[in-house]
Amino acid sequence: MKTLLRPALSLFVLLSAITGLAYPLAVTGIAGAVFPEQAAGSLILQDGKPVGSSLIGQNFSDPKHFWGRPSATAPQPYNAAASSGSNQGPLNPALVDAVKGRVEALRAADPGNTAPIPTDLVSASASGLDPHISPAAALWQTGRVAKARGLPEAQIKALVDAHTEGRQWGLLGEARVNVLKLNLALDALKN
Structure with a gap:
């Protein structure tokens, strides 16, 4: 069970960091650079x-x-x-x-x-x-x-x-x- 749990948790943390942090920050940064007025509301x-x-x-x-x-x-x-x-x-x-x-x-x-x-x-x-x-x-x-x-x-x-x-x-x-x-x-x- 330990052999399956560790890779699953590692993948969960990695995907959470990518989809929950890196991707939203990248999209927000690009939007702010390309469309500054719209990105600011x-x-x-x-x-x-x-x-x-x-x-x-x-x-x-x-x-x-x-x-x-x-x-x-x-x-x-x-x-x-x-x-x-x-x-x-x-x-x-x-x-x-x-x-x-x-x-x-x-x-x-x-x-x-x-x-x-x-x-x-x-x-x-x-x-x-x-x-x-x-x-x-x-x-x-x-x-x-x-x-x-x-x-x-x-x-x-x-x-x-x-x-x-x-x-x-x-x-x-x-x-x-x-x-x-x-x-x-x-x-x-x-x-």
Whole structure:
């Protein structure tokens, strides 16, 4: 039995060191060297301090800011530790009620806006953490933001256009606007 136990334990320790230490350290080191921003969490810094990540949405509710997609995470919105969708199908009455409530809230926040509300402003993403909205969703909000800030709507629309990201590599996905980056640029404007 001793003759079998010693090689088994030696192999266990060796493989644990390789797969549990050496490999993760090597991959982390390579990622940090090749993709330093992504390896650090894609943090957005302002005055040298992190204000968020470009990969995780934040809950904006002030009328002076653009609002992102609804988040289905609990107990608080955009909780990265609880990433998940609502798992409610299109025929689920709870989803229908939630969307109706979101539509009413958006209409109440901007009663003069009679344009159709883009879907991504009333439906949560699969992860509940989506940091982006469609350009249509951002443009839908420009009137409210301009009015709340006392700025011309054309200036706010130009800011949205400047922060609209195209398809990845020109062919994957759709055009999108990162809400945090847009709001930071909005806060940097002189009123």
